Amino acid sequence: MNVKIQKYDPSTDAGPYYKTYNIPWKKNITILEVLVYIHENHEAIAFDYSCRGRVCGRCSMMLDGEPVMACYTPVGKDRDIVLEPLRGFPVIRDFIVDKSKTRDRIAKIEARVRSKLLVQSDITAKMDPDLAKKIGNLEWCCRCLSCIAACPVINEDKDQEKFIGPAGIIAIGLRYYDPFDEGDRVVEAVQNGLYECIMCGKCNEVCPAAEIDHLGVYSELREEAKKKGLEP
């Protein structure tokens, strides 16, 4: 298979450029295996990974223009592919991008708002198991930020100020369901662009966590917003 990859070393290259390598295809070959093959058999390239199981979020990148997790995406048949770094993030070198700004923004928004710290009895008290499961599902967001790379609102309108993006709304959703949280997460969701979202479902398609029902969360938040008269 021919693999065309985008390379860029800011210390030597005027700008990003493409280079094509021919590698042998095998059954179930993953994108990560493709990259390791090129690195070991053709020439050194810079890419990042860790868990090989779509939970650390380090290997997200673009395959033929769509965000994927390199570790968990097989190339089904012998065909040519194009690989590029994750769209919308500053490139450090080749496939290594800096996600820290977005990640830190989500970390802040996901902070629990609560007047008093939890004590043991708060945690051991009964909790509806379905609710625990519902929150648990959103916990699988690994901050790979594929959803942000896929989001037409963020990428086409180029307006990150109005819309925090799918991963951010999911973080707000997690606290919205969290019975220990005392903040007004509906206001926060609206403030962070709940209604900028066009409900296209792209985020849900590219998200490596099947547990997260993005549109379901947005819809629930919108319903609550409507009740509160926050609908634009």
Place this chain on the structure above:
Amino acid sequence: MATKEEKENTGVSRREFLKNAKLLAGSVAGGMAIANLAAAGTPGDENKAKEIQIQGSTVKVPEPVYEVYNTDILVLGGGFIAVSAALEAFGQGANLMMVDKGPFGYSGGFGMNWDNYITSITDGEMAYKFNFWYSEGLCNQKALKAVFTHMPNHRIMVDIANRGSSAFARTKTGDLFKIPMPGQEMVEHGFSRHESDEVKRQGINVVDRTMITNLFMQDGRCIGAMGIHLPTGAFRVFRAKATILATGPCTWHYGWISVSPISLGSPDNTGDLDAVALRNGARITGCEFFANDLISIYPEGLAASYNGGIGADDINYAYICDKNGDFWMKDIPKSEMNRGLFAREVAKKILDGKGSPNGGVYVDCRSDAILDGLRDTYKRNVKPYKDLFGIDVQKDMLEVAVEWYESNAHPIIDENLATDIPGLYCPAGGGLRGAKSGGISLNMSAASLAAINAVKFTEKNKINKISWQPVYDEFTRLYEILGRKVKNPIRPHTVRHSIQKASYKALGPIRNAAGLESSIKELVRIRREDLPRMVVSTKTKVFNTEWKEAIENYNMIDLVESMCRAALMRTETRGQHYRSDFDKRDNENWLCNITVKLVNGKMQLEKDPIVCLDYTPDQVKKLIDNKFRA
């Protein structure tokens, strides 16, 4: 900037230099071989590159340029232990800084966002007794007791909840789902992402994508650390009054399939600072012990991935079977099961010829009941296995292999979690766990205690004069690796795969003298023949992954050799260390630890008596031969 006097100190005569350069060819451990190479000159002048000669070839090493950071507490690493230590020290009001090789929050085992099983202490004294028993008598009793009795009961779970986890698993009636253990209990569904978020929210200073490559030593004391900022290649020096070593286990050495070793760990886990501590005079111990799970090895790209595969462990083992479909472990009561027994059972099956073609066994998930009971982490992989990779675990048994997820090789500590090097603390503590592996409650409690002790120590660690020579030496060592040119170069990944192969052959679930000896021989050969020829093919300083790999290889080989040598020396079976040629526990000869140290660049192993507090060696022997009784 160095003063004039210091500048003069950096001059090294050519003879001295060549003497050092020659060392590289000998069987000297790790990267200390070319220390003292830095030549005199104005620091910071990049144009004044020096040519140095190694093995007959010329390497251009630029004049050292470096950044200096200053803090009271320096935490090395960004994983579970580092974060717990940092949050504790920060809570004590300390001025601190964390340095992480990976992107913070994504790095190490900790950077994987899976549903953690969280063990929390419910009765410290009992937890101590149980962990002492589980350590098969080898733990440092003083340190273990200090750690377990330091942490207030239930605080671990409450802390984790307060940092953001709220969806701990529940029973059908909504009660907290708990797995009881003596003095501890386990709950499911902590997510480590909240821990790293908390660090960011508190405003703790994290310097990430910065690989520490050496300690900053002064007259035998640790006054910080140094290393490279990977995105730019900038050399960074961190000065600190106390340093906490928390760079994780060394697991990335154990074999290689396609994109990973047979380990569920992270590529960040290369044992860097354990090797560095060893080379700076600390003794390390626990090298022969590790912890394992059984994880699927197909498809190859997901091999041994806990989060991408399907596996089994000492808590969930009823669905493990041999090649004949015999679920031989299912009748072992949970109360009697532990990781050591688990690993030995698997090893024996393989030795009996009832294992799988690739040296493992199987898991059988063909019944709905088993599928239902799988850990969530595994269960979520069943569908994509079928849809994406065409592997249907409801139709076929799945081959699983013994992987390494934890290594016990760490600098030896005392009851304050202080290492042999004043100013350096190590919560993962060599000797703390004995033959048992870590786990979250031990790790977090030890991290918290180490942080408190380190904060106390900052008041004592004052230096009157500083020499920057170690900075020059380390800078030169790293840039020699980057610039090296030789006749028959080998790329770093090739050298690494040779180390991984040697490790896999010797350090698996079944060990014997022949296998260990042959791997040690191979490691000595790699050190002599391959390491000096290891060449970084692209010379860029911007995120040069090969440069990083090459530097790590020096650390990895030191640790793997320590592991092989200790495993060879321990002629008995204990914990996960199973010797097919000595298949019984031998308390008469081996109720002791093995320490590894470097003497004139050579590895020296010694028996070290166990550290006693509540139990004498005779009492220990009796206690560990019996079942655990509360």
